Amino acid sequence: MKRSVIAILILTAGVWKVAAQAPNRAAIAGSKEDEAAVERGGALFGAQCGACHGTSARGTATGPDLIRSVLVRDDEKGELIMPVLRDGRQEKGMPRPGLTEAQMGDVVAWLHTLIYGAANRGTYEFLDILVGDAAKGEQYFNGAGKCNTCHAPKGDLAGIGRKYDPPVLQSLWLNPRRTRGGASRAARTVTVTPASGASISGTLESLDEFNVALRDSSGAYHSLPILNNVPRVEIHDPLQPHFYLYRVLTDVDIHNVTAYLATLQ
Amino acid sequence: MRLSGAIPVLLVGVAMASGALAQDSWPTYNGDYSGRRFSTLSRLDTTNVQNLSLAWATRFTGGAAGVGVRISSTPLMVDGILYFTSIDNVWAVDARSGREIWRYYRESKGDMPRTGNRGVGMYRQWLYFLTIDNYLVCLDAARGTQRWIVKIADAKQYYFSSMAPVVVKNHVLIGTGGDSLDIPGFVEAHDPETGALQWKWRTTPAKGEPGAETWPDEYTASAGGGSPWISGTYDPALNLYYVGTGNPDPVGAGTSRKGDNLFTCSIVALNPDTGRMAWYFQASPHDTHDWDAVQTPVLIDGEIDGRPRKLLVQASRNGYFFVLDRRTGQSVVSAPYVATVNWSLGMNEKGQPIPNPAKEPMAGGTLVSPPVSGATNWPPPAFSPQTALFYVDASEAYSLMYLTDADSRPEGFGFREAALGGGKSVLLAIDYRTGKPAWRQEWRVSTGPAGMLTTAGRLLFTGNGNYLVALDAASGAVLWHAGLVSGLSNGPITYLLDGRQYVLAGAGDSLYAFVLQ
Numbered sequence: 001m002k003r004s005v006i007a008i009l010i011l012t013a014g015v016w017k018v019a020a021q022a023p024n025r026a027a028i029a030g031s032k033e034d035e036a037a038v039e040r041g042g043a044l045f046g047a048q049c050g051a052c053h054g055t056s057a058r059g060t061a062t063g064p065d066l067i068r069s070v071l072v073r074d075d076e077k078g079e080l081i082m083p084v085l086r087d088g089r090q091e092k093g094m095p096r097p098g099l100t101e102a103q104m105g106d107v108v109a110w111l112h113t114l115i116y117g118a119a120n121r122g123t124y125e126f127l128d129i130l131v132g133d134a135a136k137g138e139q140y141f142n143g144a145g146k147c148n149t150c151h152a153p154k155g156d157l158a159g160i161g162r163k164y165d166p167p168v169l170q171s172l173w174l175n176p177r178r179t180r181g182g183a184s185r186a187a188r189t190v191t192v193t194p195a196s197g198a199s200i201s202g203t204l205e206s207l208d209e210f211n212v213a214l215r216d217s218s219g220a221y222h223s224l225p226i227l228n229n230v231p232r233v234e235i236h237d238p239l240q241p242h243f244y245l246y247r248v249l250t251d252v253d254i255h256n257v258t259a260y261l262a263t264l265q
Numbered sequence: 266m267r268l269s270g271a272i273p274v275l276l277v278g279v280a281m282a283s284g285a286l287a288q289d290s291w292p293t294y295n296g297d298y299s300g301r302r303f304s305t306l307s308r309l310d311t312t313n314v315q316n317l318s319l320a321w322a323t324r325f326t327g328g329a330a331g332v333g334v335r336i337s338s339t340p341l342m343v344d345g346i347l348y349f350t351s352i353d354n355v356w357a358v359d360a361r362s363g364r365e366i367w368r369y370y371r372e373s374k375g376d377m378p379r380t381g382n383r384g385v386g387m388y389r390q391w392l393y394f395l396t397i398d399n400y401l402v403c404l405d406a407a408r409g410t411q412r413w414i415v416k417i418a419d420a421k422q423y424y425f426s427s428m429a430p431v432v433v434k435n436h437v438l439i440g441t442g443g444d445s446l447d448i449p450g451f452v453e454a455h456d457p458e459t460g461a462l463q464w465k466w467r468t469t470p471a472k473g474e475p476g477a478e479t480w481p482d483e484y485t486a487s488a489g490g491g492s493p494w495i496s497g498t499y500d501p502a503l504n505l506y507y508v509g510t511g512n513p514d515p516v517g518a519g520t521s522r523k524g525d526n527l528f529t530c531s532i533v534a535l536n537p538d539t540g541r542m543a544w545y546f547q548a549s550p551h552d553t554h555d556w557d558a559v560q561t562p563v564l565i566d567g568e569i570d571g572r573p574r575k576l577l578v579q580a581s582r583n584g585y586f587f588v589l590d591r592r593t594g595q596s597v598v599s600a601p602y603v604a605t606v607n608w609s610l611g612m613n614e615k616g617q618p619i620p621n622p623a624k625e626p627m628a629g630g631t632l633v634s635p636p637v638s639g640a641t642n643w644p645p646p647a648f649s650p651q652t653a654l655f656y657v658d659a660s661e662a663y664s665l666m667y668l669t670d671a672d673s674r675p676e677g678f679g680f681r682e683a684a685l686g687g688g689k690s691v692l693l694a695i696d697y698r699t700g701k702p703a704w705r706q707e708w709r710v711s712t713g714p715a716g717m718l719t720t721a722g723r724l725l726f727t728g729n730g731n732y733l734v735a736l737d738a739a740s741g742a743v744l745w746h747a748g749l750v751s752g753l754s755n756g757p758i759t760y761l762l763d764g765r766q767y768v769l770a771g772a773g774d775s776l777y778a779f780v781l782q
Contacts, residue, residue: 058674067676068447068488074421118677119376119423119445124669126681131629167683170630171665175686208710208730210746226709228743233709243687246632246663247605254665255629 023110024125027117033109040103041110048097049107057114063094066111067118078108126167130259132252137260140253145245147257150238153264161262170258174246176239190214192224193232204235289761291342294384294429295645296758300498300563302647303719304759308766310722313781314735314745320767320780323363327354327774328370335754336771338384338429339645339716342760347769348406349776350382352397352427357409360769361762363778367409373398375420377443383496383643386430386437388457393437395426401439401455415460417441422448429496431506433537436463438506442494444555446677447514450491450529454540464540468493468510468528476527476545485522490514491529495559495643500575503592505534505543507564507577511557517626517680518553518670525550530558532579532587534594544594548581550617553625553680554608554666555637556583563648563655567697569597578697580646580657582639583608585618586700600700602693605634605661626666626680636664637682638713645756647717647725652739654694654703656725658714662688690714692727694741704741716756718768726768728753733770733777750775 023042028035046055052063059065066072075081085104088096099107117123141147151157164172192212193199202216212233213223224231237243288296288305296302309317327334340349340358346366347358355369373379375398385404386393391412392404399418404411418424423445431438436454443450450468455461468491470476472483480486490513497508513522513529530549533542548558563578577591584606588598596616601609609618624633638660646657663685670679690713692706708729715728725738731752735745755771768779 054674056672058672058676065674065676070419070422073446074419115446116376121445121678121681124678124681126667127628127669127671129629129667131627167630167667171683171685174632174665175684177686209708209732209734209743210730239686243685246634246685246687249632251623251627251629251631254632258629 023113023117024123026123027113027120030120030123031113031116033113037106037109038113041106041108044099044103045107045110048099052094057111067114072111073115075108075112078105081108081111129166129170130262132255132257132259134256134259134263137256137258140257141260145253145257146241150241157261157264159265161264166258166262169261170254173257173261174242174254176242188238189236191234191236192222193234194224195230207233207235290344291340291758291760292387293341294339294386294431294496295498295561298433298499298501299565300561300645301565301650301719302645302717302756303649303721305721306759306761306766307721308761309720309724309759309768309781311724311737311744314722314724316781317735317745317747317768317779318782319747320778321363322775322777323358323365324775325351325354325356325365327351328368328372334774335381336774336776337381337643337754338771339756340758340769340771340776341385341387342758342769343387343406345762346406347776348385348387348392349771350384350394351774352379352382355385355392355394355404355409357406358776360760360767360778363776369394369402369404369409369411371396371400371402373420377420377423377425378445380425380427380442382427384429386432388432388437391457393430393432393457395428395430395439397425397427399424399426399441401430401437401460403457403460413460415455417453418443422446424448424492426494428494431496431499432457433499433506436537438497438508438537440493440508442492442511444490444492444512444514444516444678447488447490448492449487449489450493450511452493452508452535452540454537466535466540466542470527479525479527481521481523488514489522489526489529490516491531492557493559494557495561498562498564499537500564500591503575504536504538505591506537507532507534507562507591509548509557509559509562509579511559512549512552512555515670515675515677515679516553516555517666517678518668518675519551519625521674522551526552530556530583532558532562532577532589532594534591546587546589546594546596546615547617548579548585548587549583549620551620552583553620554583554633555678556581556635556639558582559643560641561645563646564591565648565650565655565697567653569698576697578648578655580641580655580659580695582635582642583618584635584640586655586695587616588697588700598697598700602657602695602700602702603635603640603659603661603691605663606640607632607634626668628668628671630665630667630683632663633666634663635660636662636684636688637666641714644714644716647719648697649719649723649725649738651721651723652694653697654738655697656717656719656727656738657693657695658717658727659691659693660688660711660714661691662711690729692729692736692741694725694738706736706741706743712752715753718757718759720759726757726759726770728757728770731772733757733768733772733779747777747779749777
C-alpha cells in the first residue's frame with residue numbers, strides 16, 4: 001500500500017496546482033467519461049444549476065449536495081438523472097432546466113466524474129503545499145536540523161527545487177529511501193559478526209528475521225542464517241538521520257525546509 | 266470433546282463461559298466468542314514445537330481472471346472440514362489433506378475497494394458469507410450450494426463487505442465497510458433460516474437521539490460513516506455483542522462535522538436480540554486520520570487491584586490500548602501502546618485521548634504517527650489467560666497527511682497520505698492491568714501487522730516477513746519458524762484431528778498445515 005501511495009504521488013505531482021474542485025484528468029479517465037462532454041457539462045451546470053446546487057454541485061442553502069445524492073451515485077448511464085433534468089422536481093421547487101438531450105448527457109457525464117473523483121483518493125490533487133518560510137527553513141537547514149552536515153545547496157542539492165514539484169520534494173527530503181536511483185547513492189552497509197571467527201562487511205543485499213545476505217568488497221555474495229541473534233548484524237544506514245528527525249521535527253520546520261529547498265532552483 | 270457440527274455456536278458459548286473445555290475445533294472467526302484466539306490445546310508446547318513440520322500445503326485458484334486469491338480469512342474447522350474465503354470465493358477443504366471438497370464462486374460487480382474477506386460464520390449446517398458487493402449469502406456446508414442471498418447495501422455508494430458474519434443464537438450479525446463517499450454505517454441482524462432483516466442499528470444518531478448533539482446537524486450525521494467492518498465478540502452471560510465502529514465521513518476533512526461524531530470510532534455493546542445499544546466508548550473523538558476502532562474487542566475475565574473483573578480490551582488503530590469494564594463501558598486503563606503516537610494532547614477523565622487539532626491533515630502536510638494504516642489494523646490480536654498477556658503486532662511509523670479538500674462541504678476522503686520511511690514492526694505482549702508491554706519483539710524488518718494465535722502449550726504463533734513464527738508466550742523467545750511463499754495473510758488457527766494438533770496459516774493464495782511428525 002505504501003508503494004502505491006508514493007507512486008500516485010509521483011504520477012500526479014505534475015498537476016498539483018490545478019484547482020481542487022474541477023474534475024481532473026485522473027477522475028475523468030477513471031470515470032471513463034468523454035473529456036469534452038465533461039467540460040461542456042461543467043459549464044452548463046455552473047450556469048443553469050450552480051445558483052442552487054453550487055458550481056461544484058456540493059449544495060447551497062437552497063439546493064442539495066448532489067455528490068451525496070443516492071440517485072446521482074446510483075446512476076449508470078443517465079437513467080436516473082435524465083428524468084430529473086427533463087422534468088425538474090416541481091414538488092421540491094426545482095424548475096425544469098430546459099436543456100437539450102445532448103446537454104443533459106453532458107451534465108450527467110460531469111456529475112459522474114465528480115462522484116468518481118470524490119470516491120477515488122488516487123485522483124486527489126494537492127493544495128498549495130508551499131506554506132512555509134524559506135528563510136527560517138534555511139536557518140533550520142544550517143542549524144538545528146544539521147542538514148548541512150551531509151548536504152550543500154550548491155552541491156548535491158543544486159537545482160533540487162527545479163527538479164521536483166513541492167509535494168515530491170517534501171516527501172523525498174523526509175524519506176529519501178524512495179528516491180529513484182537513490183539506492184546506490186545511499187546503500188545500506190552491514191557488518192555481520194559470527195559467534196566465532198572474523199566479521200564480514202559489505203553492501204546489504206537482503207535482510208529478514210532469520211537471514212542476512214551481503215556482498216563484500218570483492219563482489220562475493222554471503223548468505224547467513226540468523227538464530228537467537230547469532231550472528232550479530234549491524235546495519236549502517238546513511239539515511240538514518242532523516243528517520244530520526246521524525247521524532248523532533250515540527251510541522252512548521254517541515255514546511256519551512258521545503259519552502260527553502262524549493263528556492264534552490 | 267468433539268463437535269457434532271450441528272450446533273457449534275451453542276458449544277462455543279459453553280466453552281467460553283467455563284473457560285476450561287478442551288477445544289478441538291475452530292468453529293467461529295475468533296475460535297470462540299471471546300476474541301482471545303486462545304486454544305486450550307496443549308499437545309504442542311514450548312518443549313516440542315521445534316519438531317513442528319509441514320503436513321500439507323495447498324495453493325487455491327479463484328474464479329475470475331485477473332483477481333488473485335489472497336486468504337485473509339480465518340478458516341473455520343468443524344468435523345474435519347475447513348471453511349474459508351477470499352473475495353468472491355468460499356472453499357470447503359479437507360483439514361487432514363488440504364484437498365478441495367467444493368468451492369462456491371460468485372462474481373462481484375462495482376468499483377468499491379476490493380479489500381479482502383475475513384471468512385464465514387456457521388449455524389447448524391449453514392454457512393454465511395458476505396460478498397464485497399454487499400450480499401449476504403447462505404450456503405449448505407455439505408455441498409457449497411446457495412440456499413439464499415439477500416442484498417444488504419448498495420455498492421454504488423461504495424459500501425463493501427468483508428467481515429466474517431457472527432452467529433449469536435438465531436441472529437446472523439453483520440456490518441459493512443466503506444468510506445470512499447459519505448455514507449451511514451450500520452450493524453444488522455438477519456434470520457439464519459431466511460435471511461430476513463431482524464434489526465438494524467445505525468452507527469450515527471438520528472435527530473433527537475442520544476449522540477445527535479455531537480454533530481452539527483442531522484444531515485451531516487446521516488452520512489457520517491462509522492462502518493463496523495470486523496467481526497465483533499459476544500458475552501453470553503451479559504447477552505451483549507461488542508463491535509468496533511469505523512471512522513467518520515468525510516474522512517480527513519473534519520470542517521463540516523465539528524463535534525465528537527458519535528458513534529464513530531467507538532466500541533459499542535449491543536443487545537443481539539434487539540439491536541439496542543447498552544453502552545459505548547469512543548476511542549477517537551472527531552477522528553480525522555481514518556483510524557477506525559474496529560479492531561477486535563477482546564473479552565477477558567481478569568483481575569484489577571485484586572478484584573475479579575469482566576473486561577474488554579482493544580489495541581486500537583489510533584495507537585491507544587483500552588481496557589473497559591464490559592458491563593458498563595467504563596474505562597479501566599487507557600495508554601498509548603506505541604511510543605511514536607503524536608496526535609493527542611493527553612487523556613480526558615473518561616479515558617479517551619484528546620485529539621490535537623494541530624495534527625489534523627493540513628494543506629502543507631502534517632507529520633502524524635501512527636500513519637493512516639494505524640498502529641495496528643485488522644489482523645487479529647490474541648490474549649492468553651495463562652500468561653495474562655495481550656498480543657498485538659504494532660507498527661511504529663509516521664506519515665505525512667495532506668488536506669486536499671478545503672471546501673466548506675468536503676466529500677469522501679478529503680485528504681491523502683505520503684508514507685515515510687524508517688517504520689518498525691513490533692510484537693507487543695501487553696499487561697492488560699497497566700497497558701505496558703511485559704516484553705517486546707522488535708522485528709528486523711517492518712512487514713506490517715500480522716495475526717496472532719496463542720495456545721495452552723504456552724505458545725504464540727504469528728508472522729513476520731515470509732515466515733510463520735512460534736514464540737514462548739511468556740518470555741517472547743523465538744522457538745520455531747518456517748518459510749512460506751509469502752507473508753502470513755490471516756490469523757493462524759489450531760485444531761485437533763486423529764490425536765494430532767495442527768497449526769494452520771494462510772499466506773497469499775496458499776494454506777499451510779503443520780503438525781508434530
